[in-house]
Amino acid sequence: MRLRTWLNQRTCRIGYPKAGEADVFAVSLATWWADSKGLLSADGQRLAQLTDGQLQAAGRADAQLYRRPAAISRTGRIRAIGPTAAAKLLYFARPLSVTAWDKAISARTGRGNDEAAFLRHLTACRSWARDLEGEAGRLG
DSSP states (O other): OHHHHHHHTTTOOOOOOOTTSOOHHHHHHHHHHHHHGGGSOOTTOOGGGOOHHHHHHHHHHHHHHHTSEEEEOTTSOEEEOOHHHHHHHHHHHOTTTSOOOOHHHHHHHTSSSSHHHHHHHHHHHHHHHHHHHHHHHHHO
């Protein structure tokens, strides 16, 4: 699956299934997309335009994704997609309305790695985006 490769090129470590094994990540992602794509803003909508409700919905979509299984180890341990990979997938799906987020970024903007922290991050980034758009408008 190309999204797994894309994520792994961006420092996520999502395992590849062995021949004959179920692709846990692909199943999780497909199920999440069917259940949660309606929580995401319209394609092409910019972060500065999003309402509080849309940011909260993005936070819910993130939380519903990062808890899903990504892989099963040889010992049977289930590894979740995790908050960094989930945020990167949301960015992939909606690059104009979801910003990059990882452990280092969350320490400054979200102060955590759960749904509330992701919402704080998006809210801070929306504020900055609105400030930049306002300043650009004033400067012509």
